Amino acid sequence: MDKPLMQVRNVKKYFPVDKGLFGKKTGTVHAVDDISFDVYEKETLAIVGESGCGKSTLGRTLIRLLDATEGTAHFEGRDIFSLSQNELRQLRKEMQIIFQDPFASLNPRMKVSDIIAEPLITHESLGKKEREDRVAELMELVGLRKAYGSRYPHMFSGGQRQRIGIARALALHPKFIVCDEPVSALDVSIQSQIINLLQKLQEQNNLTYLFISHDLSVVRYFSDRIGVMFLGKMMELGPTEEVYRQPLHPYTKFLIAAAPVPDPRSRNQEKLILEGDIPSPLRPPSGCRFHTRCPYVQDICKSKEPEIQQFDGRSVACHFPLV
Numbered sequence: 001m002d003k004p005l006m007q008v009r010n011v012k013k014y015f016p017v018d019k020g021l022f023g024k025k026t027g028t029v030h031a032v033d034d035i036s037f038d039v040y041e042k043e044t045l046a047i048v049g050e051s052g053c054g055k056s057t058l059g060r061t062l063i064r065l066l067d068a069t070e071g072t073a074h075f076e077g078r079d080i081f082s083l084s085q086n087e088l089r090q091l092r093k094e095m096q097i098i099f100q101d102p103f104a105s106l107n108p109r110m111k112v113s114d115i116i117a118e119p120l121i122t123h124e125s126l127g128k129k130e131r132e133d134r135v136a137e138l139m140e141l142v143g144l145r146k147a148y149g150s151r152y153p154h155m156f157s158g159g160q161r162q163r164i165g166i167a168r169a170l171a172l173h174p175k176f177i178v179c180d181e182p183v184s185a186l187d188v189s190i191q192s193q194i195i196n197l198l199q200k201l202q203e204q205n206n207l208t209y210l211f212i213s214h215d216l217s218v219v220r221y222f223s224d225r226i227g228v229m230f231l232g233k234m235m236e237l238g239p240t241e242e243v244y245r246q247p248l249h250p251y252t253k254f255l256i257a258a259a260p261v262p263d264p265r266s267r268n269q270e271k272l273i274l275e276g277d278i279p280s281p282l283r284p285p286s287g288c289r290f291h292t293r294c295p296y297v298q299d300i301c302k303s304k305e306p307e308i309q310q311f312d313g314r315s316v317a318c319h320f321p322l323v
């Protein structure tokens with residue numbers, strides 16, 4: 001494996017909730033709650049989990065679109081949570097994000113060529129001709145015809161709009177890209193085109209992806225490793241194929257069993273039925289956060305938070321891993 005590009009240690013992101021009288025703080029959402037992992041150069045690390053488990057908050061915190069509550073994240077040796085505004089400006093070139101809904105993230109009043117040129121104008125001092133050439137190059141890279149540059153976002157299909165978002169994200173030659181559910185809003189046939197494009201761009205540009213998805217069938221065939229989140233915690237992390245073949249955490253086993261694409265090898269897998277709703281991140285359960293839904297729950301799970309155990313390049317936060 002390549003060396004770590006990012007080392008994330010004990011990162012927390014809490015949101016105060018003020019719905020009380022006079023905007024008084026009435027609680028805290030534990031969106032990301034003490035998460036540690038490494039992201040290796042040129043890998044695709046998928047982060048999966050049900051809606052609201054903190055995937056987007058984690059991704060946004062790691063590229064400093066959100067300020068962490070606690071913890072550190074070293075990117076090529078620099079703790080990105082303690083950078084000055086000026087240093088942060090430099091860092092922004094190296095870290096980008098691709099959003100789920102390309103339409104919402106593209107300014108409808110701007111021409112596509114201006115949308116793609118925007119980061120170049122903000123961060124680079126290129127002449128007009130150089131900038132136009134770079135925009136044309138980026139459009140070609142993502143499979144958009146140069147002539148489309150004078151059109152507006154509403155004139156494009158969802159897949160093409162996502163290509164525009166990807167071109168803009170690539171404009172400054174980033175190393176690390178958070179892909180936040182980039183194909184969830186697209187038709188299945190278009191999803192594979194965009195995933196193929198992301199893979200091609202990764203190879204050509206040595207990109208590292210943190211790929212956020214609620215859909216395990218999407219990430220299976222192209223992520224190198226997979227991290228499974230539940231209520232702000234990382235429950236399991238390991239090489240994708242190994243995690244699918246033998247999930248160590250009951251929650252991972254449930255997610256794989258519930259994934260929409262049938263896997264012939266998993267047909268005989270024990271059916272797991274999860275009891276209850278996802279608990280509130282405002283008042284996470286004591287002990288293991290998953291214990292209220294876990295079919296294998298035992299007394300210790302209700303009172304003691306599991307330590308993270310390491311198994312040969314894999315990690316799991318469970319008192320009774322499925323080894």
Ligand SMILES: Nc1ncnc2c1ncn2[C@@H]1O[C@H](COP(=O)(O)OP(=O)(O)OP(=O)(O)O)[C@@H](O)[C@H]1O
Pocket residue numbers: 015016029030031049050051052053054055056057058214281
């Ligand atoms: N700005 C905010 N203020 C308060 N709570 C927030 C804020 N942003 C996110 N949350 C809460 O933090 C928790 C994690 O949200 P997040 O969007 O990171 O989850 P997610 O796993 O990405 O879900 P989804 O797939 O639905 O986007 C949720 O309970 C959410 O309501």
